[in-house]
Every structure is written in structure tokens, then in C-alpha cells.
Amino acid sequence: MKTNKNRSIEKVTQPGTPHFVGDGFRVHNFIPGTSTMQRMDPFIMLDYNSKYHFPATDKPKGVGVHPHRGFETVTIAYKGRVEHNDSAGGGGVIGEGDVQWMTAASGVLHKEFHETEWSKTGGEFQMVQLWVNLPAKDKMSAPKYQAISNSEITKITLPDHAGVVEVIAGDYKGHNGAASTFSPIHMYNVKLKKGAKTTLAFPSNYTTALLMVEGDTIVNDITKVPQDHFVMFSNDGESFTVEAINDAVILVLSGEPINEPIAAHGPFVMNTQEELVEAFQDFNTGKFGYLEE
Amino acid sequence: MKFANFKKFLIEKGGLSEDEIVQIEPFIQTKTLASHEFLLRAGEVCSHSFFVERGVLRFYALNEEGKENILQFATENWIVSDRGSVFFQQPSTYYIDAIEDAVVVLLSEEFVSEVAKLNPGFRTQNERLLQNHIRHLYKRVSLLIGASAKERYLEFVAMYPDLLLRVPQWMIASYLGITPESLSRVRKSLAKENFKSN
Numbered sequence: 230m231k232t233n234k235n236r237s238i239e240k241v242t243q244p245g246t247p248h249f250v251g252d253g254f255r256v257h258n259f260i261p262g263t264s265t266m267q268r269m270d271p272f273i274m275l276d277y278n279s280k281y282h283f284p285a286t287d288k289p290k291g292v293g294v295h296p297h298r299g300f301e302t303v304t305i306a307y308k309g310r311v312e313h314n315d316s317a318g319g320g321g322v323i324g325e326g327d328v329q330w331m332t333a334a335s336g337v338l339h340k341e342f343h344e345t346e347w348s349k350t351g352g353e354f355q356m357v358q359l360w361v362n363l364p365a366k367d368k369m370s371a372p373k374y375q376a377i378s379n380s381e382i383t384k385i386t387l388p389d390h391a392g393v394v395e396v397i398a399g400d401y402k403g404h405n406g407a408a409s410t411f412s413p414i415h416m417y418n419v420k421l422k423k424g425a426k427t428t429l430a431f432p433s434n435y436t437t438a439l440l441m442v443e444g445d446t447i448v449n450d451i452t453k454v455p456q457d458h459f460v461m462f463s464n465d466g467e468s469f470t471v472e473a474i475n476d477a478v479i480l481v482l483s484g485e486p487i488n489e490p491i492a493a494h495g496p497f498v499m500n501t502q503e504e505l506v507e508a509f510q511d512f513n514t515g516k517f518g519y520l521e522e
Numbered sequence: 523m524k525f526a527n528f529k530k531f532l533i534e535k536g537g538l539s540e541d542e543i544v545q546i547e548p549f550i551q552t553k554t555l556a557s558h559e560f561l562l563r564a565g566e567v568c569s570h571s572f573f574v575e576r577g578v579l580r581f582y583a584l585n586e587e588g589k590e591n592i593l594q595f596a597t598e599n600w601i602v603s604d605r606g607s608v609f610f611q612q613p614s615t616y617y618i619d620a621i622e623d624a625v626v627v628l629l630s631e632e633f634v635s636e637v638a639k640l641n642p643g644f645r646t647q648n649e650r651l652l653q654n655h656i657r658h659l660y661k662r663v664s665l666l667i668g669a670s671a672k673e674r675y676l677e678f679v680a681m682y683p684d685l686l687l688r689v690p691q692w693m694i695a696s697y698l699g700i701t702p703e704s705l706s707r708v709r710k711s712l713a714k715e716n717f718k719s720n
Contacts, residue, residue, distance in 0.1 A: 295687070316717070495687055506683070513679035513686055515712030522691070 233430045234466035236437065238452055240264075242459040244279060251292030253343050254356070255281045259440070259459045266362075266493065269436055269461075270486040271412055273300060273498055274360035277440060279457045280308065283343065285351040291342030294520045296512045297333035299368045299498040301361040301411075304329045305397070305418070305480065307442055309354035310344035316518030319374050326379030328397050330408045335369045336508070336517040357440065357480060364487050365500050367411045377407045391425035392473075394418075399483070414484040418442075421473035430468035431483040437462040437469075444477030525550060527575050527599050528627045535651070536637050536644045549636045551628040555579075555620040562604060562618040567611055570628045571603035572596075577624025578688050582696075583616050592697040595621075595685060601629065601651065621689055666699050674698045675708045 242264070244257035256276035260266065266273045283290065291311070304311065306323045313329070314320040316338035323329045331337070343354070363370075383396040383404050396406035399415030406416065415431060421444075431437050439448070439460040446454050449469050454460055462469060471479060492499045497508040511517065528550065532538045538546065552575065555561065561579065562568050572579075574596045581594040581602050593616070596602035607614040637644045665674050678698060679686060686694065695705040 316713075495684070509683040510679075511716075513683065514676070515709060515714070515716040516718075517713075518717040519710045519713035 233468035234433070235449065236431075236433065236466035236469045237463045238448060238469075239461045239463040241452065241454055242461070243455075244277065244457045244459075247279070250276060251290070251341075253283075253290035253292060253341070254278050254358070255354075256358075257457070263459070264438075264461055266491050266498075269438070270488065270491075271362045271414065271484045272359060272436060272438070272482055273362045273491070273493070274358075275440070275459075276358045277457070277459075278354060278356045278358075280353055280355045283309070283348075283351045283354050286348050289342040289345050289348040292340060293522050294338050294340045295496055296336060296338050296517050297331075297496045298336040298508045298512075298517075299504075300333060300363050302329075302331045302333060303357075303359040303361060303397075303408075303416075304331075304341075305357040305359070307355040307357070307478070309352065309356065310347040311341055311356070312344045313339055313341045314520065315339035315372075316520045317372060321374075321376050323376075324379075326382075328375075328377040328382070328408065330375040330377065330398075332363075332370070332373045332375075332411075334363060334367065334372050336511065337372045338517045338520040340520065340522075355442070357442075359482070360498070361410070361414065361484070362487055362491070362498060363411050365489050368499060368504075375408050381407045383407060387421075387425070387427055389425075390422060391427060392419065392421040394427075395420065412485055412487055415481070416483075417481040419471065419477075419479045419481055421446075421471065421477045421479065423473055423475050423477075426470055426472035428468055428470045429481060432485070433464050433467050435464075435483045435485050437481075437483040439471070439482070440480040442478040442480055445474040446477050446479065447472040447474065525552070525575055525627065528573055531573065531599065532637065535647045537641045537647070538637065538644075542640045546637060546640065549633050551630070551633070553626050553628060555624045555626065557620055557623050560617065560619045561602075561626065562607075562614055562616065564615050564617060565613050568604040568607035568614050568616075568618075570608065570630050571601050571605065572618070572626040573629055574598055574600050574602065575625040575627055577626075578621040578685070579618055579624055579626070580621055580689075580693065581616060581618050590693075590696055591699075592693055595682060595689065595693075595697065597682065597685065597688070601655075602626075603629075605652070605655075621693070671698065671700045671704050672708050672711070674700070675705065675712075 247255050256278050260269045260275040311323045385394045394401050395418040397416040398406040398408040441458050490500050492505050494505050579596045582590045582592040604614040604616050692702045695702040
């Protein structure tokens, strides 16, 4: 029987000083802040709003109209509710446990605010926003949404009541996730009970990382990784283990590098400088459409 | 690299070599500004021209009602100053402040002289920049007198391609001499013309 070689930890990053995105997202940046876009390919941005209490307000907080082109934004809601609208007429609410996978591709304008009703009471807010790069051939494809409610997410129960793997994208032991992707990506929320341990494995060339959303863990039997920390793995093997010290939720990311040049400026991620200039021109001249503030 | 934009400016406009830049480095003075911090207030004599290494600044006047009229934005590689106040050593009637956290390089007469010692052509280049600035001002006045809001907007985004993402809409409207509602209408009509829904 083939045995997987163990994958070692490249680094564990603690959450840095948070900053506000708009006035509604208080985030720690892990990508490209502590690990570059090139190293994290195909994951080009990760902002993590660790648990934060927003007080009640009649004026929902959030981020006003802004464009995106050339990649996908993935919003994973752990606590709180976010309402979004875009220039193609789309919109909806992302609630606890839901995932929104937006393919910005050739370009959309959108805005994201705490849901009006949720804002009136306020409360704990915790979310991840991840940007996934698109291969060059798909960067100018049509924008689309995958609104994935928690009930649609495949849930695999681990043996011995160890917990549950929620498969957002890719596959876990033959069970497919709800989201379709443009390049091979596996994305799970692994929910482990206190004391439980599990092994995960991905091809060694895949960029692989963990975000400890809830609870403290021990990775590969020796490295203690506290809550809100980010683990980046080396590419020296396939498998690793995670053990929960207390009840834990772990966001698992693993993707095949796209290995294409990256030209990024603000909300546009393309392959060349010329394409970036074009993105600004197209945005300025209304080719992304219009959305009221 | 420290002052990457300014060094590029000295190489391209000043004709300096890498070695000469090392010689001139001790004369480079910078100022770091937090967002909303002022470089110039009305009533003060403007001390320098300022090269923007990083950030966005605005150059504006306040009318009697306190309304801001923005004459110029300055982003990376732009020069901003009340040149009249510097040259005539008279109090300015304008304000310059940072819209984003910024770093500027102070272009003093002393600094220009030091660079000119290494490359006398730098003075001619500086004069070219001034002439270019005057040409730009003629165009701006003519657009403000005679062009439609849409024409002004299109000239603006051609000159400042990334400012729409960095500066609030009302400031852009102030620069264009139109109301924020009118700016909204222009952008909406452009989207109607150019947006192809997929």
C-alpha cells in the first residue's frame, strides 16, 4: 500500500494588527501580508475578520461600491450576516455557515454591508474573505455567483464521533464540494471535537494552508497552533495531522498553483501591466456597469 | 528601495547616474504625512515644491461658505505646490493636505542647485515641467469654461487612471466643477453606453 509522505510546516503566522476594510470588516491580513501571492498561488488574498463584536446600529456598516476583475472572491461566514449587491443585478445575504463564491472574472462592481436587520441588534461577527486567482484563459469570462447555503454544503461525519468535514470545494475522500472551481482547489471547514485527531492529504505540489477559526490545535503531533493563527505547509509531502485541544473549526485550503505571471493593483489581478491599465480604463468608462452607493 | 519613485525621477528627468544619486542622497529631505495632515494652509508662505513619493494629496481653495474648490490632485510622481507663493514669497490663499497617508520629497532651491551641479541640464528639465504644468492649466481652464461634464470626466480619468478608487466622489465632483449628482449621472450614462451585460 502506498503511504503518504508527511508534509511539514513551513511557518505558523500569528494574526497581525487588524485594519478596517470600509467600516464593517475588521481584518487580519494573511495573504499577501505574510505570505506573497506567488508563494500562495492560487490563493492571492486572505483577510480574516476574527471574532469581533459590532454594536447595534441603524446604519449598516460595510464596504461601498468597488470593482473586481481577474479572480474570484470567496466569503465564508462564521458569525454575522452580510448583504451584497452588484452591477449585474445580483444580490443576496450570506448568513452563518454560508459561503458565497463570486467569480468576478471580466468585472463586476459590488458592495457588501452587514445585513440591515442584523445591524439593528449587532453581535459577534467572524468571516473570511479569500481571493482565488483565475487562469489567464478564464480571467475575462462572464462573472457569476455561487451562493452556497449551509444546507447545500456536503458534510462528512468522521469516524469515532471525531467531528465533521464540510466540503466547500474540491473533494474529500470522494465526496464533492458544492462549489465549482476553475483550477483544482480543495476547501473544507473541518470541525473537530475536543481531543479528536484527523489526517488530511493533498498532492505535494498543492499550496496548502490552515486557518484556525475556532479552538487550539496540534499539527503533525508537535506544533501547537492557537486559535486565529495561520499555518503554511511546505511542499515536501502530502499528508499532515490536526488534533483539537478543545472543540475546533479549521479552514483548510489546498490548491494547485496556476504558475502564471501576476500583475496586481488594488482590486484587479491580471497577468500583465497592459491588462491592468485596461482594467482601470474599463472601470473608469463604465464597462463594469453602474451601482448606486 | 527607499524613494524608489523619486530616484526614478532623478534618473529620467535629472539625467543622473546611480553613482550621482548616491552623492545626492544626503540632500534628499522628505516629509511623512498622515491622512488629513496639511502641507500648506492659507496665510502661510509655501516653502517648497513637493514631489509625491507615495499617497494622494489635494491642492484647494475654500470659498466664503467654506466650500472646497479642488484645483489639483497629486498622486505618485506628481509635483504639488503653490508655485506663486514660493516664487514671490507671498502668503498663499490655498491649502494642500493629504487624502491618504503620504510621503513627499521637498524640492528646495538648495536641492535643485545640488542636482544642477552634477547635471546642469536638470534646470532645463525643471523648466520643461513648469511649462508642461502651465499647458495643463490652460487646458483645465478651457475645459471648465467650455466642456460638458462628461468631457471633463473623461479627461480626468485619462489623466488620473486610479483616482476613482482612491478619492471620494464628492472631491472628484469638486475638481470637475460639477455637483456629485451630476458626476453620478455622467458615470451612469457611460455605464449605459459601455456595459455589456454577460
